Amino acid sequence: MDAFLKNDSFSLQKDILDHVEYTVARSRFIFDDFEAYQGLSYSVRDRLIERWHDTHRYFKKKDPKRLYFLSLEFLMGRSLSNSVINLGIRDQYADALNQLGFEFEVVAEQEGDAALGNGGLARLCACQMDSLATLDYPAWGYGLRYQYGLFRQIILDGFQLEEPDYWLNFGNPWEIERVHVSYPVKFYGTVEEEGIQGQTIKVWIPGETVEAVAYDNPIPGYGTRNAINLRLWAAKPSDQYDMESYNTGDYINAIMDRQKAETISNVLYPDDRSYQGKELRLKQHYFFVSASLQDIIRRFRDDHNNFDEFPEKVALQINDTHPSLAIAEVMRVLVDEEHLDWSRAWDITSRVFSFTTHTVHVEALEKIPVDLLGNLLPRHLQIIYEINYKFMEELKSMIGQDYDRLSRMSIVEEGAVKSIRMANLSIVCCQIVNGVSKVHLDLLKERVFKDFYELWPQKFQYKTNGVTQRRWVVVSNPNLSSLISKWLGTESWIRNVDLLAGLRQHVSDPDLQREWKMVKKVNKARLAEYIETLSGIKVSLDAMFDVQIKRIHEYKRQLLNILGIIHRYDCIKNMETSDRRKVVPRVCIIGGKAAPGYDIAKKIIKLCHVVAEKINNDADIGDLLKLVFIPDYNVSVAELVIPGSDLSQHLSTAGHEASGTGSMKFLMNGCLLLATADGAIVEIMEEVGADNMFLFGAKVNEVPALREKGASLKAPLQFLRVVRMVRDGYFGFKDYFKSLCDTLEDGKDFYLLGYDFASYLEAQAAADRTFVDPEKWIHMSILSTAGSGKFSSDKTIEEYAKHTWGIEPCKCPF
Numbered sequence: 115m116d117a118f119l120k121n122d123s124f125s126l127q128k129d130i131l132d133h134v135e136y137t138v139a140r141s142r143f144i145f146d147d148f149e150a151y152q153g154l155s156y157s158v159r160d161r162l163i164e165r166w167h168d169t170h171r172y173f174k175k176k177d178p179k180r181l182y183f184l185s186l187e188f189l190m191g192r193s194l195s196n197s198v199i200n201l202g203i204r205d206q207y208a209d210a211l212n213q214l215g216f217e218f219e220v221v222a223e224q225e226g227d228a229a230l231g232n233g234g235l236a237r238l239c240a241c242q243m244d245s246l247a248t249l250d251y252p253a254w255g256y257g258l259r260y261q262y263g264l265f266r267q268i269i270l271d272g273f274q275l276e277e278p279d280y281w282l283n284f285g286n287p288w289e290i291e292r293v294h295v296s297y298p299v300k301f302y303g304t305v306e307e308e309g310i311q312g313q314t315i316k317v318w319i320p321g322e323t324v325e326a327v328a329y330d331n332p333i334p335g336y337g338t339r340n341a342i343n344l345r346l347w348a349a350k351p352s353d354q355y356d357m358e359s360y361n362t363g364d365y366i367n368a369i370m371d372r373q374k375a376e377t378i379s380n381v382l383y384p385d386d387r388s389y390q391g392k393e394l395r396l397k398q399h400y401f402f403v404s405a406s407l408q409d410i411i412r413r414f415r416d417d418h419n420n421f422d423e424f425p426e427k428v429a430l431q432i433n434d435t436h437p438s439l440a441i442a443e444v445m446r447v448l449v450d451e452e453h454l455d456w457s458r459a460w461d462i463t464s465r466v467f468s469f470t471t472h473t474v475h476v477e478a479l480e481k482i483p484v485d486l487l488g489n490l491l492p493r494h495l496q497i498i499y500e501i502n503y504k505f506m507e508e509l510k511s512m513i514g515q516d517y518d519r520l521s522r523m524s525i526v527e528e529g530a531v532k533s534i535r536m537a538n539l540s541i542v543c544c545q546i547v548n549g550v551s552k553v554h555l556d557l558l559k560e561r562v563f564k565d566f567y568e569l570w571p572q573k574f575q576y577k578t579n580g581v582t583q584r585r586w587v588v589v590s591n592p593n594l595s596s597l598i599s600k601w602l603g604t605e606s607w608i609r610n611v612d613l614l615a616g617l618r619q620h621v622s623d624p625d626l627q628r629e630w631k632m633v634k635k636v637n638k639a640r641l642a643e644y645i646e647t648l649s650g651i652k653v654s655l656d657a658m659f660d661v662q663i664k665r666i667h668e669y670k671r672q673l674l675n676i677l678g679i680i681h682r683y684d685c686i687k688n689m690e691t692s693d694r695r696k697v698v699p700r701v702c703i704i705g706g707k708a709a710p711g712y713d714i715a716k717k718i719i720k721l722c723h724v725v726a727e728k729i730n731n732d733a734d735i736g737d738l739l740k741l742v743f744i745p746d747y748n749v750s751v752a753e754l755v756i757p758g759s760d761l762s763q764h765l766s767t768a769g770h771e772a773s774g775t776g777s778m779k780f781l782m783n784g785c786l787l788l789a790t791a792d793g794a795i796v797e798i799m800e801e802v803g804a805d806n807m808f809l810f811g812a813k814v815n816e817v818p819a820l821r822e823k824g825a826s827l828k829a830p831l832q833f834l835r836v837v838r839m840v841r842d843g844y845f846g847f848k849d850y851f852k853s854l855c856d857t858l859e860d861g862k863d864f865y866l867l868g869y870d871f872a873s874y875l876e877a878q879a880a881a882d883r884t885f886v887d888p889e890k891w892i893h894m895s896i897l898s899t900a901g902s903g904k905f906s907s908d909k910t911i912e913e914y915a916k917h918t919w920g921i922e923p924c925k926c927p928f
């Protein structure tokens with residue numbers, strides 16, 4: 115199975131030029147950086163396809179149990195650098211490009227971000243795909259190929275505006291359109307009963323059909339020949355569509371109508387808060403589920419004809435409840451199409467699915483109004499009712515007539531809007547329900563799914579999230595990566611992350627400390643340059659780069675950060691000039707998108723801008739404090755910002771962040787964390803030691819009692835003072851910020867900013883004190899990277915493979 119394509123510099127140059135000429139159709143003698151990017155990418159893609167073919171041929175031959183990872187969102191970011199590094203041919207390509215008169219870094223910058231997801235959950239899937247490929251697991255990812263990814267954030271006068279992200283405008287060399295892999299997906303219609311061989315069966319007569327077409331995205335592993343597939347579905351009009359109106363002569367309208375089918379996969383919903391009963395969203399979910407399952411079942415049938423083998427050959431992972439209609443769909447296929455009896459079908463279905471939840475917020479759990487579901491998917495609603503009926507009967511036999519509990523656990527919520535609780539459906543069906551951190555599991559047991567935990571304690575597990583060190587260190591921080599390899603004497607940590615702990619033995623070595631500091635300085639210089647290009651603001655490399663980048667949410671408390679910055683500003687202003695020498699200079703960097711309909715989050719962005727305007731233009735302040743908002747935060751921006759940060763902030767009110775994965779990326783890059791003991795931070799503390807971090811704030815178990823205190827919980831004076839500055843219009847926009855300030859009043863401060871403020875400032879002061887002791891800071895920084903091994907997605911995936919999916923590596927021979 116030797117590689118067919120050659121990887122020497124001459125062959126690579128020829129390949130790039132051939133693609134420029136024949137694929138991109140530009141002259142091989144005159145082409146620009148973007149065309150070089152295209153030629154290069156197609157050449158890389160050829161190599162990916164080769165491995166992809168070998169891998170799938172091998173999987174087919176071995177027929178192992180396969181994992182199918184179903185997610186409505188994948189945040190892949192850029193592919194080029196990651197691919198060439200995983201293929202092990204980055205230097206060869208860089209050399210080939212050089213010979214052609216181009217620079218790899220410049221060409222790589224031409225690539226746009228594939229942003230088919232909102233935030234943490236979506237990026238987690240991307241990291242997990244990288245680990246699945248690297249660890250040789252026989253896995254497939256399934257998702258939707260949205261034409262519009264997450265909106266682009268434009269900042270105009272400090273306000274967020276949203277622009278569509280039509281990311282396919284310039285083509286996408288990383289995908290392969292599979293015109294022959296397509297399936298009809300049906301919607302609407304009625305359910306009728308038919309008698310077959312003395313049995314009555316239900317037949318769904320659908321009202322609309324849309325075609326799902328596959329686009330494949332090869333995902334290469336690192337240090338292996340394996341390349342797995344991320345298959346994304348796009349909606350296309352079906353040939354069976356509305357022939358009637360065509361026949362009656364309304365040709366134009368028939369075509370316009372057909373075209374509407376494409377809207378299903380048009381746009382990613384940009385809100386990661388709570389579920390709203392939108393028909394298009396539900397259509398997306400079913401479109402995705404139906405196409406994926408047809409594909410999976412077809413593959414299964416190629417080699418098997420007995421569905422009893424299905425759970426031995428197939429593991430279906432549902433990423434949050436978004437794909438959970440898959441449960442009803444598998445039941446429908448087995449009962450209605452394969453004519454299995456209900457209990458056999460249920461036995462099979464309940465052995466193939468596993469479910470991971472990513473929230474701690476009960477109100478964020480997905481609920482689908484019964485009317486909506488019944489109209490769009492009438493047969494699925496019947497099936498869900500039947501599942502619920504049987505579950506309720508079983509439950510009654512176990513817990514008796516406790517109607518409150520029965521109604522809490524029912525899959526059907528009887529309320530003002532009768533709805534289906536998708537989380538309950540998922541828990542009832544799946545044998546394993548995973549949380550994403552230890553704290554998260556505790557919250558699931560004690561609060562979110564308490565009733566279910568008491569019934570089925572064995573179902574509930576957690577797998578601490580992780581991020582891939584390939585993307586987040588090797589690709590994004592090559593200098594640190596080389597330094598780590600040099601000091602460990604091996605590159606093996608890139609596959610075996612436990613080795614990072616080996617840095618601990620060198621932590622006090624002045625040479626390592628010096629080199630470590632140098633790497634940080636170079637990365638900070640790169641970030642400073644980016645900031646200057648963006649905003650014209652010059653920042654000092656001697657300042658502490660203090661960063662908070664993530665989606666804007668009240669619970670993530672960017673507002674706490676801004677209030678802390680106002681406090682710092684206020685203190686400096688009120689200092690004697692001679693005392694200002696003692697101030698540790700800071701560059702505060704904030705970035706993140708607010709959901710378009712999330713008013714308070716948008717006000718937080720505006721506040722950040724008005725505060726920045728004031729501080730950055732205050733001659734008294736100079737380099738002592740700068741505030742920069744980085745617009746349009748995305749994966750590529752993170753790759754630039756994280757390596758250049760000294761300190762990163764993770765401020766969620768304890769008990770609100772299921773895990774958090776940004777913290778892990780910073781940790782790997784040797785940035786110190788300033789954080790609440792929430793989500794995965796609690797486990798990070800265990801790995802790197804609380805004295806190597808700056809921790810503050812109420813603990814998870816204290817928060818409910820604090821909230822109970824209501825208005826009697828008084829915020830400290832420093833807090834009242836900074837809030838008053840905003841309220842009184844010190845930064846302008848007095849009326850606009852009123853509602854934001856109102857959320858901070860005693861008794862209304864749900865996220866406890868006032869309560870946590872004093873300890874937040876203390877943690878900030880501790881960070882300052884440490885920063886002026888560079889040796890100590892570097893020491894903590896090295897120990898952060900050394901302690902980050904547990905937070906590699908390789909670890910998470912190994913856990914899932916063993917304890918949830920029951921899959922084994924299937925390594926394609928070189």
Ligand code: 26Q
Nearest residue numbers: 233234235385386389472550771772773774775
């Ligand atoms: C669902 C249905 C309808 C509309 C929107 C949604 C929707 C979409 C995205 C709901 C939630 C999300 C995203 C959630 C998310 O990113 N959660 C984060 O998941 C990370 C990975 O596990 C955790 O680290 C974070 O703590 C968690 O907030």
